[in-house]
Amino acid sequence: MPKISMTDFVDFVVKAGSPKMTKVRQVRDRGGYNPAHDFWRLFRNDIVEFHQNGFRDKKRFDRLLGKLTDHKKQKRYPEAIKGYKKFLGRKNIEWFTPPKELWSHSGLDVRVNPELGLVINGDRFIIKLYFKDEKLTKYKVPVIGALMISALASECDDSDKFAILDVSNSKLITFEDQVADVMPLLAGEAYSFISIWDAL
Structure with a gap:
């Protein structure tokens, strides 16, 4: 039974035609998670550590820039760090551990x-971080929302809000209860993914 990331599944869902097969082959051939291939791992881990430890000084994130040796990271990290610092602004934020589950x-x-569980100005948010340069489209947002709500709602308080943070653009997008509308699509796409996986 393949076990894949939500990012890979969302990428598969929004593709059409032969790129779907290309995506499945890419996921299958890549193998398990390898930290060396995780472009945003340093910054993502730093964000989690920042909140878990209750740090307040946003300049702490600038430390990362001096540690980067990869040219691509040197080019892309500064904008993401700037975006996250802007998102933080003057908000009163506290950490809680977000739930993690499988959607099957x-x-x-x-x-x-989701990487973050944050109480922001009194409201609890369960947040997935989005780092890609590729625009967060109106097609991806409901798919991500449906997966999060479907998989995690039973582990959360009724008042918890599910969201995705477009880091570079400092934009927090909360989801409505989109599960009913999107679940038939996700079910069909899961079946399609497995069919292609088995055929390759």
């Missing part, structure tokens, strides 16, 4: 693992 259908397991 048709023999496919999708890891739903």
Whole structure:
């Protein structure tokens, strides 16, 4: 039974035609998680550490810039760090541990693992971080929301809000209860993913 990231599944869902097969092959051939291939790991871990330890000084993130040796990271990290610092602004923020679960259908397991559980000005948010340069489209947002709500709602308080943070653009997008509208699509796409996986 394949176990894949939510990012990979969302990328598969929004593709059409032969790029779907290309995506499945890419996921299958890549193998398990390798930290060396995780472009945003340093910054993502720093964000989590920042909140877990209750740090307040946003300049702490600038430390990362001096540690970067990869040219691509030197080019892309500054904008993301600037965006996250802008998102933080003057908000009163406290940490809680976000839930992590599997969403499973048709023999496919999708890891739903939001990075942040933040109480922001009194409201609890469960947040998935989005770092890609590729625009966060109106097609991706409801898919991400449905996966998070479907997989995690039973582990959360009724008042918890699910969201995705477009880091570079400092934009926090909260989801309405979109599960009912999107679930038939996700079920069909999971079946399609497995069919292609088995055929390759």
